[in-house]
Amino acid sequence: MVSQITRIEARNYKSLEQVDVALGPFTVLVGPNGSGKTNLLSVLRFVRDAARFGIEDALRTRGGFDRIKRQDGKQGRVTLTLHGNVTSHASTGAPDRYQLSLGTSKGEVTRREEFTYKRMAGQGRRITLSANETAVARIAADGSDQSAQTRRLASSTTTMLGTFAQLNDDEVGRGPSDFLDFLTDIRYLDPAVREARVPSRLQRGSIDDSASNLSAALYELSRVDPDGLEALTRDLRDCLPGLEAIEFRQGGGSAETVVVSLVEAGLTRPIDLADASFGTVRLLALLTALHEPNPPALTVIEEVDHGLHPYALDVLVGRMREASKRTQLLVASHSPTLVNRLEANEIVVCDRDAESGESIIPSRSAAEIAAAVEESGYLPGELWFSGSLGGVPN
Structure with a gap:
């Protein structure tokens, strides 16, 4: 089974004030320019770069913390959370969960991290690793404070996963290193x-x-x-x-x-x-x-249809479905022709509140898309292009 991210949550990140998006093996984001498709894809790129090069470098290459924080004048931390089945003992009922939260204090960027996973098979046996602003990390088994241990991270900008991946497997198991490998291997x-x-x-x-x-x-x-x-x-x-x-x-x-x-x-x-x-x-x-x-276990593709003839899209959709057995695919498209070839559970419609600028993702559930297709007799791309599913310019 291919390791995959099953949900992305983002708060106060660029246009994403608060979104919670479920992902499958093959997911296509559709919507108008400025609706947040690229910003949602870039969540994975940012987390990947932080895992590869450190948080400070990931921020610097994007122009600093102010360039990733939502520009609405409100106070609040940028919080990115990934849920998935990546480590050996993760499951639908007990998924891996990684969260990176960034803020500022006295002009300095602060961070908090948390990673929860199952170290071994069987009931319970979950471990939570957490790190605070001072780069002090904590290991707690099954959420218990009684057995908590602490470690200092390699530096204030090193990700917690990077430090714990170096620890003895007897202490934390393979979970941190497996999840770190997954993140650093993401292909954008x-x-x-x-x-x-x-x-x-x-x-x-x-x-x-x-x-x-x-x-x-x-x-x-x-x-x-x-x-x-x-x-x-x-x-x-x-x-x-x-x-x-x-x-x-x-x-x-x-x-x-x-x-x-x-x-x-x-x-x-x-x-x-x-x-x-x-x-x-x-x-x-x-x-x-x-x-x-x-x-790689996860491939992200921006504007997958760019420059392609509509006839090529039928070939491309079939190939992406087949490839999703080996690599999870998260792609963005502006093509109704491509969307016509998708199933409802492969589509995430992205929209944007015209007044607040807040991205609304998803703006329709898969069940609503499937019902609209069945009731109307139209293909999903036709419904989307007509505005019936939202996700079109006002």
């Missing part, structure tokens, strides 16, 4: 087509966030999973009439690089990625991520 896929066109150095591993290593990632797929590359080629053929094959050759220069070319019927020579269209390169980057045999 936003292909930069200009970079993706450039031949990349041969290296092993997944496609990166910007798809700057697209050529190497495709070559790696051909090496470790030839059947996966053939399936990817079939998907691409369905979207690019005349495509026959994907070819690889070694590039020049001092470093060993790989060049990807597309062989098309009727042409005397293949087309290098450097000369391929924007939509072709972007689609190829998405399909590469979706066909990887061992992807």
Whole structure:
């Protein structure tokens, strides 16, 4: 079973005054510009960066605490909470829960952290790790203060998970390190087509966030999973009439690089990625991520339909559903055509209060979407585009 985040809660974060969003293996956010889709996706990116590089660095790269706090003039902490089934003994009835809360005191950023998980199988046996503003952490078993122990974190900016992941398994088990690994491995896929066109150095591993290593990632797929590359080629053929094959050759220069070319019927020579269209390169980057045999446990994709022909969206939705068996997918879309191909439980409609600027997510439940589809006879994308489900510009 794929590890996954089942709920995201966010308070006072950018446009998210208070949202609580349930996620499935494959979830698509839809709504107008400014409704909070990107802000909800960025919750995962912020928590990932804090886990990778530390809280201070995650804030600095975003312009500081004031740039992530909701600008409504009210006092209140930014609080981000993730619920999920990540650690070995997590379950629907006893999920993992990680919370990061940030505020200010005397001009300095303060933080609180809490992580609750099951160390072992069986009834109870839950451990809560917590850390306060002074970087003093606490271990309490089954919520009991009697057995609580304290530790000092490595620094005031190191995440609590990072410190506890280094402790002896006999004391806290694998939970903190497993959850930390999950967070740091989140992929926030936003292909930069200009970079993706450039031949990349041969290296092993997944496609990166910007798809700057697209050529190497495709070559790696051909090496470790030839059947996966053939399936990817079939998907691409369905979207690019005349495509026959994907070819690889070694590039020049001092470093060993790989060049990807597309062989098309009727042409005397293949087309290098450097000369391929924007939509072709972007689609190829998405399909590469979706066909990887061992992807990160969670993949986030911003504007998944950007630059793609509507006919490609049918292929893409089917591929995302299949890929969600290996990597949880949370994506954002503006395309009614794509939404028409979704089930009600795959859709999260995002809206925004025109007066307060507060994001309303979700603005409709999955049950309400399913009922509207059944009663009207229209497809979900048609209902959304018409305004019947909300989530459209006023």
